[in-house]
Amino acid sequence: MLDFTSFQKKWTPIINDYLTQHLTDEVENPKFREIMLYSVVAGGKRLRPLLFLATLATLDRPIDSRELRIACGIELIHTYSLIHDDLPAMDNDDYRRGRLTSHKKWGEAEAILAGDALLPLGVQWIAEGSQDYRLATIITAAVGANGMVGGQYLDIDSTNNDQVADDVKLIDQMEWLKTGCLIEACVKLATTYADASDTIQTDLIDFARAFGRAYQIYDDLVDVVQTSEEAGKATHKDEAVGKNNTLTQLGIDKSRAELQALIDRAQRDLTNVNGDLLNGFLALYQKVM
Amino acid sequence: MLDFTSFQKKWTPIINDYLTQHLTDEVENPKFREIMLYSVVAGGKRLRPLLFLATLATLDRPIDSRELRIACGIELIHTYSLIHDDLPAMDNDDYRRGRLTSHKKWGEAEAILAGDALLPLGVQWIAEGSQDYRLATIITAAVGANGMVGGQYLDIDSTNNDQVADDVKLIDQMEWLKTGCLIEACVKLATTYADASDTIQTDLIDFARAFGRAYQIYDDLVDVVQTSEEAGKATHKDEAVGKNNTLTQLGIDKSRAELQALIDRAQRDLTNVNGDLLNGFLALYQKVM
Numbered sequence: 001m002l003d004f005t006s007f008q009k010k011w012t013p014i015i016n017d018y019l020t021q022h023l024t025d026e027v028e029n030p031k032f033r034e035i036m037l038y039s040v041v042a043g044g045k046r047l048r049p050l051l052f053l054a055t056l057a058t059l060d061r062p063i064d065s066r067e068l069r070i071a072c073g074i075e076l077i078h079t080y081s082l083i084h085d086d087l088p089a090m091d092n093d094d095y096r097r098g099r100l101t102s103h104k105k106w107g108e109a110e111a112i113l114a115g116d117a118l119l120p121l122g123v124q125w126i127a128e129g130s131q132d133y134r135l136a137t138i139i140t141a142a143v144g145a146n147g148m149v150g151g152q153y154l155d156i157d158s159t160n161n162d163q164v165a166d167d168v169k170l171i172d173q174m175e176w177l178k179t180g181c182l183i184e185a186c187v188k189l190a191t192t193y194a195d196a197s198d199t200i201q202t203d204l205i206d207f208a209r210a211f212g213r214a215y216q217i218y219d220d221l222v223d224v225v226q227t228s229e230e231a232g233k234a235t236h237k238d239e240a241v242g243k244n245n246t247l248t249q250l251g252i253d254k255s256r257a258e259l260q261a262l263i264d265r266a267q268r269d270l271t272n273v274n275g276d277l278l279n280g281f282l283a284l285y286q287k288v289m
Numbered sequence: 290m291l292d293f294t295s296f297q298k299k300w301t302p303i304i305n306d307y308l309t310q311h312l313t314d315e316v317e318n319p320k321f322r323e324i325m326l327y328s329v330v331a332g333g334k335r336l337r338p339l340l341f342l343a344t345l346a347t348l349d350r351p352i353d354s355r356e357l358r359i360a361c362g363i364e365l366i367h368t369y370s371l372i373h374d375d376l377p378a379m380d381n382d383d384y385r386r387g388r389l390t391s392h393k394k395w396g397e398a399e400a401i402l403a404g405d406a407l408l409p410l411g412v413q414w415i416a417e418g419s420q421d422y423r424l425a426t427i428i429t430a431a432v433g434a435n436g437m438v439g440g441q442y443l444d445i446d447s448t449n450n451d452q453v454a455d456d457v458k459l460i461d462q463m464e465w466l467k468t469g470c471l472i473e474a475c476v477k478l479a480t481t482y483a484d485a486s487d488t489i490q491t492d493l494i495d496f497a498r499a500f501g502r503a504y505q506i507y508d509d510l511v512d513v514v515q516t517s518e519e520a521g522k523a524t525h526k527d528e529a530v531g532k533n534n535t536l537t538q539l540g541i542d543k544s545r546a547e548l549q550a551l552i553d554r555a556q557r558d559l560t561n562v563n564g565d566l567l568n569g570f571l572a573l574y575q576k577v578m
Contacts, residue, residue: 027434032442036434084405089397108378109445112401116373116408117434117442123412124429127422136425140413145316145325145406153321153406156398 001057004280011053011063015046018072026121035106035114040079042097043232047284048074048186051211054277055190055204066129070193073125074186077143080118081182083111085152091241098232119143126189135189142185151177160242171244179219180212203273210266214285217259220247221288256289290346293569300342300352304335307361315410324395324403329368331386332521336573337363337475340500343566344479344493355418359482362414363475366432369407370471372400374441380530387521408432415478424478431474440466449531460533468508469501492562499555503574506548509536510577545578 002010019040027033049071053063061067086093086101087108094104103111127136141147154174158164164171187208191201223238224247238245247255263282270279291299308329316322338360342352350356375382375390376397383393392400416425430436443463447453453460476497480490512527513536527534536544552571559568 029434029439029442031446032434032439084401087398087401089401109376110442112373112376112378113438113442113445116404117438119405119408120412120429120433120438123409124426124433127416127425127429131422133416133420133422133425136416136422137413140409140416144409144413145318145321149402149406149409150318150321153318153399153402156402157320 001274001277004054004277004283007054007057007277007280008050011050012046014068015049015072015075016041018068019075022069022072022125027117032113032117035102035110036117038105039083039096039102039114040076040118042099044075044079044097045284046075047281048078048182051183051186051208051278051281052190054281055187056194058204058274058278059190059194059196059200060274061190061194066131067193069125069129070135070189073122073129074139074182074189076118076122076125077139078182080115080122081143081148081152083115083118087111090152090156093234095232095234130189130193132193134192138185138188138192142181142188147177147181147185148179151175151179151181154178155243158244161244165244165249168249171246171249175216175220175246176213179216180209183212183215184208200273203269203271204278207266207269207275207278210262210269211281214259214262214266214282217246217255217262218285218288220245221252221255221259223247224252225288259285260289290563290566293343293566293572296343296346296566296569297339300339301335303357304338304361304364305330307357308364311358311361311414316406321402321406324391324399325407327394328372328385328391328403329365329407331388333364333368333386334573335364336570337367337471340472340475340497340567340570341479343570344476345483347493347563347567348479348483348485348489349563350479350483355420356482358414358418359424359478362411362418363428363471363478365407365411365414366428367471369404369411370432370437370441372404372407376400379441379445382523384522419478419482421482423481427474427477427481431470431477436466436470436474437468440464440468440470443467444532447533450533454533454538457538460535460538464505464509464535465502468505469498472501472504473497489562492558492560493567496555496558496564496567499551499558500570503548503551503555503571506535506544506551507574507577509534510541510544510548512536513541514577548574549578 023037023040027036052071052074056063056067082096083102085091086096087103093101102114123136123139126139151174155178187204191204224236263285266282267279312326312329316325341360341363345352345356371385372391374380375385376392382390391403412425412428415428440463444467476493480493513525552574555571556568
């Protein structure tokens with residue numbers, strides 16, 4: 001099995017090509033297609049599709065066009081969430097992945113609709129690639145009211161709300177829903193698709209939970225540790241706009257300690273599976289340590 | 290088999306109860322649940338779930354909780370589309386189904402997120418109810434970039450665009466995508482779920498296409514023929530905001546003639562199936578004739 005760096009190097013351009021090629025082939029209206037493509041090909045680490053594919057590789061499953069379709073469906077859904085999060089009514093961000101956000105570039109209605117089109121297209125690719133209704137239920141639950149969108153609602157609802165600033169449990173839940181749920185789903189989609197045994201499924205999903213919870217803390221740390229040039233988006237912004245998150249609550253040092261504890265837990269969860277490749281994903285977090 | 294009026298009278302309250310009950314049980318955050326419920330229980334004819342169920346009945350399939358879950362999933366998706374269409378960046382409507390639109394009542398971020406949650410929940414219910422990945426692909430394709438959202442994009446893109454005012458083909462396509470695609474999908478979901486024979490499937494989908502295309506002409510006619518009190522939303526608005534549609538193009542009389550031609554075609558499509566119940570849906574259009 002490839003190590004993480006080789007795996008990433010091999011599959012990232014294949015994922016990027018698939019996204020460009022299939023959006024171009026499958027979206028009929030050329031102007032609307034351009035708006036959708038603009039955000040999808042803006043870059044990004046392709047972390048979620050890579051995590052799905054790496055979990056399949058961990059389970060000794062081959063990766064072909066069907067698996068790639070599922071992986072890229074996840075990325076479409078992730079991109080939709082970024083477009084809507086950036087909207088004026090939400091986080092009101094002007095830059096994302098180093099370029100103008102969708103609504104700044106194309107207009108607000110266009111950005112809402114691009115997101116509204118990427119979400120079902122992502123689910124469609126996952127359903128078509130897997131030919132398994134269970135994967136459609138996993139992804140839709142992960143991004144819905146009790147998942148990603150529910151987390152975004154808690155975020156909106158708790159911003160500039162002093163009562164929430166000390167509510168550890170609520171902030172923990174918000175960060176889990178916003179980011180962790182979709183990351184967990186990448187692994188769950190793979191274990192379900194590969195019909196993994198219960199024991200292995202449990203270990204891998206435990207890993208995904210620790211990795212996913214860690215990701216939001218990492219993302220919050222990026223906001224204060226990196227310059228906006230490094231991050232490709234506005235940083236040092238959360239505190240200014242009254243966001244409550246693990247970082248504003250614990251401070252940098254304790255957040256780093258919490259992140260390290262989650263990394264350790266994620267590594268332990270991989271002890272009994274063929275976990276070298278998935279372990280490599282944790283290296284991402286070194287950037288803020 | 291029940292006639293249309295009895296069918297509607299029997300199933301509408303069951304659909305309404307299912308929606309209220311299951312949103313209440315399945316959406317964990319009580320505040321967010323209230324926002325989602327507000328738009329879903331605002332009324333409406335439940336035309337799409339009724340059409341799905343009536344097609345099943347036409348195919349002699351029993352209707353139980355699984356079928357009801359699919360039907361109500363369609364209604365959740367329809368409701369999401371109304372919430373997003375009403376947003377300030379889109380049609381900027383203050384009233385819908387006789388009450389404040391979601392963003393006027395709860396705020397813009399909340400309305401965007403309520404829509405973003407209803408869409409995947411609807412797909413989830415359809416996937417869970419059917420346990421068939423094909424239904425997930427049918428619904429996601431119908432509401433995506435080459436379907437409903439693509440139509441909404443054409444609408445935005447063509448509003449106040451004089452070059453489009455005479456483009457019969459483009460306006461026809463826009464109206465089909467905006468409304469027809471989802472109505473066709475209600476029938477296609479049922480014929481796929483029931484594994485209908487190819488001949489019957491063709492007849493029923495032809496019916497759905499004529500019925501769906503007619504629906505948008507009907508909806509445009511409502512805009513000029515009904516008072517806003519009757520319609521429960523702002524009327525006489527399309528022309529004022531520079532919308533191009535079949536009606537602004539053909540005028541009232543020719544639009545009515547076009548609607549009648551589509552009704553006739555829809556009736557013909559039902560000749561060889563057990564079509565009495567589905568025929569009853571066409572009575573809706575008498576209101577604007």
